[in-house]
Amino acid sequence: MSVGIRHDDLRRRNRAMVISAVRRAGQPSRTEIAATTGLSHSTISAISSDLIGEGILSESKASEAVSLKRGRPQVGLALNPEAAAVLTVVLSLNFLSVAVIDYAGQVIAEEQRRLDTLTMPRDELIGECTAIVRRRLEDPDLDVQNIARIALAIQGITDSDARAMLWSPITPLTNIAFADILEGEFGIPATMENDCNMMAVALRWREPDRYRDDFIAILLSHGIGMGLVLKGELFTGTHSSGGEFGHMIHRPGGALCRCGRRGCVEAYAGNYAIWRNAKQMGEDAEPVADVSDADMRTLAARAREADGPEREAYRKAGEALGFGLGSLFALIDPAPVAMVGVSAGAFDLIEPALREAIAQTAGGQHSGSISFDTEPNELPLIREGCAMRALSFVDQEIFAPGIQMRAGSGKSVA
Amino acid sequence: MSVGIRHDDLRRRNRAMVISAVRRAGQPSRTEIAATTGLSHSTISAISSDLIGEGILSESKASEAVSLKRGRPQVGLALNPEAAAVLTVVLSLNFLSVAVIDYAGQVIAEEQRRLDTLTMPRDELIGECTAIVRRRLEDPDLDVQNIARIALAIQGITDSDARAMLWSPITPLTNIAFADILEGEFGIPATMENDCNMMAVALRWREPDRYRDDFIAILLSHGIGMGLVLKGELFTGTHSSGGEFGHMIHRPGGALCRCGRRGCVEAYAGNYAIWRNAKQMGEDAEPVADVSDADMRTLAARAREADGPEREAYRKAGEALGFGLGSLFALIDPAPVAMVGVSAGAFDLIEPALREAIAQTAGGQHSGSISFDTEPNELPLIREGCAMRALSFVDQEIFAPGIQMRAGSGKSVA
């Protein structure tokens, strides 16, 4: 802790700054980079010259858009797609998908596969994962031998070191150190990420204006998950991967949750809970294992048609989400929310009760100004988040082969 | 954002590192500082020589504890008490207290005063504050003309810039920009802090082993407040000063809270709520304005004596706190908790129900291992926290007169 700054760290960090500026801006000129980083032109010139020499950046000759200004035209710097590549693995319920992404962020190969995650034994599940990765790595059509990083995302709880899955709803298995397994198998550094966290990462890259420093991504799926960005950084718990929004308590002693406890938000707002309420099975009914997306859409359609138990089920979901968000907002103050997943497609049914509930909470003071976006399909987001996360790791590994310190914040609270 | 590191920032930061190492360690030798900061001996020698020359540090000639080792003895570096001083102001219900603290952290003057905050008009409240500060500043017994910073703490919500009180239970007044007022009056930089945050800051200095990177300070007083430290940094909300733990929703539509809403944790666990339940006044009864500490202690005594409504009231408080903590732990994972304030003295009555409740939540998985400390007196903690906060500001202002950047973290989520 509290480590000083060495002289050589300086260059490393400023290199990082330049790379990240290029990744963010697309094709910034040296002048633009100097402006955003606050470093001098000479420094940017020196660093980018190094980076180009090392094949990390390249000058984009694309002299399109004939310069309107006079003077020497700016020459854009771009990430060299061939500098490296990363591999993403997304493991979700009964579905496994991998993609290879080049250093500039383009997908250059992918493969998807259905499998029965709920019943699969440990060896087989791990085997499927390593096999699909191996097929991509050994694909003769692709000569990307330089996969620099693997990011694997899974629904459920991962440890705070991003090494292992601790628990997941997609399998009864627990404690699988996927990151270590993949690293051991392929000798490529790997991380194990939480799916909702990756959604949040992706949203930030997709819409940096809307999702900048503070926002919330909530997965409305069979379970309820959350990815939380606070002060520009992904918020993860102290031990595990992060905010188990779905297991905040909505009603003490209330409806039976998939986790075995009672009254969690998820026990009212998860697909199985909506299903259970819509079918009027009672709050003590054992959660069903899975409800297909199609079934959920049918349910939503019926709820829109008539004021029956289906509509009431969505109302209850909205209420639980609203009070949950209200409590969350009491802690972190209101922030933009993105609702993701199949039930986000039914957000019209959820929103009224949600807003009504949130207005009754401390966090709901500005209830009207809280905005919700919806995105029914979580998979592309998760994969995109994984890709960006892996690429950012590469950005840092390439420029900073040494120890990366937590930005010498050092200063203690006070 | 994403600002690069300049060459001269380097020295500034390493100076900061040295100062903070000295503040933390007490009287470390140059060698010890070199070890903890990771900088070379030469660098530490140069920096500390500068700091001594500027009167910020001083060599502690205190050759006490005759060195047992041979070789040149280490010479301890200490903060020079006369380098600066800070002033703390703590404004709580019907009570105003100020203290002057030297650069080494010793209280060198103080003054306290009772006043009727609940009915006082705006001008008068502000006037009392400025007057008491002025008396300390003009005290002829004290020749500390170099007050470098004022930190003012208040119960309630402050803005995220630490400039103004937005709302407080101790007065019906709102939006008082205390920091600006004091700065304008005395020309000394000032900040407006939340009391519970200061408690957390103080706990971290008092018991760094127990309260290090992640912990929670909860104020059990008339209202329920929280100071939260995550990953070594004080957690504050995006807009306001921070976690309104007391206004997380315990029971939707439940007991009437002082804030006007229903079902907040505070509506079950605040002094007025315990009082209301103990007197069996019903959950809709308007919260009383204040319950004296003595009354609360009497209540607790009665609850210990017999199993009546008083005991039940504490049980309900424990339950609300337990479920609230459970939801909080779902978000941030379990962490050590310090219970502060008069009702922390009745924690024996609260704890059983609290633990029972927390065990029913997702965060309570390791319910047994969560530890609670109690500290019945919040005032000294708040003042201490203010002092440390102000001193830390001075540490930074003295060494880094320029722009202080948020430790060039720059790197975006991903």
Add this chain to the structure above:
DNA sequence: CTCTATTTTTTCGAGCCTCGAAAAAATACT
């Protein structure tokens, strides 16, 4: 009392890094 071993602290030159100013490069306008 002197000498030696040991530990801390300072000194000094080397190597980097960033910066500002000036030069070079590349284009639009006249």
Add this chain to the structure above:
DNA sequence: AGTATTTTTTCGAGGCTCGAAAAAATAGAG
């Protein structure tokens, strides 16, 4: 073709940290 303008590179200056060596300060041994 020449000038104005903007971007990028070059170059020397000034700072900072580091490692090695020197200096300082003490305990223990004889």
